[in-house]
Amino acid sequence: MVTRGLGVLIVAAMATACGRTTDRAATSTTPAAVSSSAQPGDGLPSWNDGPARRAILDFVRRVTREGTADFVPPPARIAVFDNDGTLWAEQPIYVQLAFALDRVKALAPQHPEWKQKQPFKGILEGDHNAVAAAGERGLLEIMAVTHTGNTTDEFAKVVSEWLGSAKHPTIGRPYTELVYQPMLEVLTYLRANGFKTFIVSGGGVEFMRPWTERVYGVPPEQVIGSRARVQYEVKDGHPALRRLAAIDLVDDKAGKPVGIHQVIGRRPIAAFGNSDGDFEMLEWTTSAAGPHFGLIVHHTDAAREWAYDRASHIGTLARGLDEAGKRGWTVVDMRQDWKVIYPLQK
Amino acid sequence: MVTRGLGVLIVAAMATACGRTTDRAATSTTPAAVSSSAQPGDGLPSWNDGPARRAILDFVRRVTREGTADFVPPPARIAVFDNDGTLWAEQPIYVQLAFALDRVKALAPQHPEWKQKQPFKGILEGDHNAVAAAGERGLLEIMAVTHTGNTTDEFAKVVSEWLGSAKHPTIGRPYTELVYQPMLEVLTYLRANGFKTFIVSGGGVEFMRPWTERVYGVPPEQVIGSRARVQYEVKDGHPALRRLAAIDLVDDKAGKPVGIHQVIGRRPIAAFGNSDGDFEMLEWTTSAAGPHFGLIVHHTDAAREWAYDRASHIGTLARGLDEAGKRGWTVVDMRQDWKVIYPLQK
Numbered sequence: 001m002v003t004r005g006l007g008v009l010i011v012a013a014m015a016t017a018c019g020r021t022t023d024r025a026a027t028s029t030t031p032a033a034v035s036s037s038a039q040p041g042d043g044l045p046s047w048n049d050g051p052a053r054r055a056i057l058d059f060v061r062r063v064t065r066e067g068t069a070d071f072v073p074p075p076a077r078i079a080v081f082d083n084d085g086t087l088w089a090e091q092p093i094y095v096q097l098a099f100a101l102d103r104v105k106a107l108a109p110q111h112p113e114w115k116q117k118q119p120f121k122g123i124l125e126g127d128h129n130a131v132a133a134a135g136e137r138g139l140l141e142i143m144a145v146t147h148t149g150n151t152t153d154e155f156a157k158v159v160s161e162w163l164g165s166a167k168h169p170t171i172g173r174p175y176t177e178l179v180y181q182p183m184l185e186v187l188t189y190l191r192a193n194g195f196k197t198f199i200v201s202g203g204g205v206e207f208m209r210p211w212t213e214r215v216y217g218v219p220p221e222q223v224i225g226s227r228a229r230v231q232y233e234v235k236d237g238h239p240a241l242r243r244l245a246a247i248d249l250v251d252d253k254a255g256k257p258v259g260i261h262q263v264i265g266r267r268p269i270a271a272f273g274n275s276d277g278d279f280e281m282l283e284w285t286t287s288a289a290g291p292h293f294g295l296i297v298h299h300t301d302a303a304r305e306w307a308y309d310r311a312s313h314i315g316t317l318a319r320g321l322d323e324a325g326k327r328g329w330t331v332v333d334m335r336q337d338w339k340v341i342y343p344l345q346k
Numbered sequence: 347m348v349t350r351g352l353g354v355l356i357v358a359a360m361a362t363a364c365g366r367t368t369d370r371a372a373t374s375t376t377p378a379a380v381s382s383s384a385q386p387g388d389g390l391p392s393w394n395d396g397p398a399r400r401a402i403l404d405f406v407r408r409v410t411r412e413g414t415a416d417f418v419p420p421p422a423r424i425a426v427f428d429n430d431g432t433l434w435a436e437q438p439i440y441v442q443l444a445f446a447l448d449r450v451k452a453l454a455p456q457h458p459e460w461k462q463k464q465p466f467k468g469i470l471e472g473d474h475n476a477v478a479a480a481g482e483r484g485l486l487e488i489m490a491v492t493h494t495g496n497t498t499d500e501f502a503k504v505v506s507e508w509l510g511s512a513k514h515p516t517i518g519r520p521y522t523e524l525v526y527q528p529m530l531e532v533l534t535y536l537r538a539n540g541f542k543t544f545i546v547s548g549g550g551v552e553f554m555r556p557w558t559e560r561v562y563g564v565p566p567e568q569v570i571g572s573r574a575r576v577q578y579e580v581k582d583g584h585p586a587l588r589r590l591a592a593i594d595l596v597d598d599k600a601g602k603p604v605g606i607h608q609v610i611g612r613r614p615i616a617a618f619g620n621s622d623g624d625f626e627m628l629e630w631t632t633s634a635a636g637p638h639f640g641l642i643v644h645h646t647d648a649a650r651e652w653a654y655d656r657a658s659h660i661g662t663l664a665r666g667l668d669e670a671g672k673r674g675w676t677v678v679d680m681r682q683d684w685k686v687i688y689p690l691q692k
Contacts, residue, residue, distance in 0.1 A: 205611065258587065
């Protein structure tokens with residue numbers, strides 16, 4: 001796979017390119033990876049008692065108490081979650097980028113010219129410097145050849161197959177097992193209290209939909225993400241949707257409220273993120289007149305996960321930290337607040 | 347309001363323009379307009395016994411019978427409905443166009459220049475010939491000034507207020523009462539059998555979302571339609587989504603499978619439409635490998651509603667009629683199959 005050094009370089013390019021190319025994170029359709037231990041009524045068993053846990057519980061109690069001013073009827077209980085770094089690990093590189101690099105290797109036999117052409121040559125030869133040297137333009141080429149041209153059904157199949165065998169480069173577990181147990185419990189707890197949970201990710205929507213229902217309990221129609229344009233076509237009587245090399249939505253930063261509006265059509269009352277890419281989603285959600293809730297997962301646990309914020313190329317978190325206090329957002333201290341990070345290994 | 351003659355002219359332009367401008371049909375947030383008399387188990391009480399009713403009941407029984415080859419698990423029971431002419435009346439002009447014309451009158455005091463400028467002058471003076479003479483370009487101007495520039499919250503409010511007072515030009519009832527009782531029963535019946543029901547309309551999504559939950563039981567996040575681009579902006583600390591004068595999706599014809607893919611992310615198993623604008627949605631839905639169902643509402647009832655198909659500028663239906671048989675789609679003969687058209691008047 002990719003070394004951490006190269007990963008950071010590529011992701012630095014990608015974080016920029018992400019504004020124009022398709023997306024980020026990825027995943028699986030493999031053996032059921034995750035068991036959420038939270039049952040309705042349990043509260044949040046993997047959370048240590050503290051201000052973050054109490055803020056979540058208090059908010060949910062407040063909006064579900066009928067006959068009070070803060071009561072929110074179930075249809076309006078919309079909660080949105082970022083994916084990379086909020087629901088699953090995003091280090092050392094976005095999963096979707098790992099997918100793209102592996103995909104180049106898988107497609108190489110059909111592209112003999114790649115042996116002579118950067119950045120593909122570098123990927124195939126494990127020459128990380130060459131890949132990094134190709135920069136943002138090289139990254140866009142990688143994304144284009146690995147993410148477009150096929151049909152939506154074909155792409156979903158490729159994603160599922162890859163996630164069925166790929167392993168995290170340092171932890172060695174399938175990516176879909178590297179989801180945050182405490183956040184799975186939040187999802188379950190909210191749904192048990194009448195919330196509809198949506199994912200709103202900068203990552204590619206078609207990269208998430210094949211597995212979010214199994215892993216998070218979030219069905220495809222509740223997943224919003226960056227997306228390529230697709231085109232309806234009928235060949236020999238068989239209709240398909242073809243993925244074009246053009247961006248339809250960059251669901252990041254100010255694009256997140258736009259994606260939310262396009263798909264959900266009303267303002268959420270709770271938003272969960274981890275980086276400044278989620279800032280506008282949190283701002284939009286917590287500017288509503290009625291009750292609302294915003295939460296940032298702060299990666300503070302270098303021992304059990306990763307510790308990063310302002311200086312990180314992945315999941316940069318600066319403005320969110322600066323303004324969380326005055327905006328009333330809850331900041332999770334991963335090291336303090338979470339008893340466990342990932343679900344128990346099967 | 348607009349005479350039928352003018353209506354047809356404008357809509358002819360609009361049907362073309364629709365490929366580029368925002369949308370079509372519209373509605374309300376007014377007094378609860380509709381009572382669906384169908385209860386789970388009732389079947390479809392406003393449907394006469396016949397091949398159409400039996401086809402619906404048979405399909406639902408087939409996919410809900412556990413342990414059989416045709417069983418479809420509830421999460422995959424996705425049903426999509428066109429709106430104009432499928433769930434509510436679209437004659438003599440699309441409701442959204444009636445809204446646009448009324449909106450010009452409401453905005454006129456802020457635009458003294460309109461007294462001298464077509465097509466606005468014609469609308470304000472009731473000079474239908476002048477409006478019609480402005481053609482497609484005039485129509486696009488009308489749509490631009492009535493549908494863009496404000497925020498999404500403002501637009502929703504305007505739509506709701508208009509529908510609270512507007513009446514159908516010939517029937518004299520609020521538009522949201524001119525929904526088809528037999529189709530309300532289909533919506534209810536499907537939901538009672540574990541289906542998730544979506545609207546997929548060529549009309550503007552923001553024109554429908556304010557009222558579809560109340561009238562159809564379809565929440566905003568299950569409404570797909572044509573849409574303007576929106577932009578996130580923060581002024582004096584207050585975020586809003588502004589509606590721009592640019593089209594983001596034309597959810598008609600081959601745009602319907604695209605809209606379905608963007609929002610739902612999986613292929614429906616049942617599709618209901620009435621015009622050739624729904625052809626690709628029906629084709630996409632009924633090309634799936636598993637069980638599937640397609641239905642066309644054929645407007646055959648000149649006495650109780652309208653009778654139109656191939657020659658109509660609104661709701662043109664030709665290819666659908668030609669190919670329904672070979673594609674196994676059910677065609678509803680409104681005059682024969684429906685006991686009533688609209689819900690009882692309150």
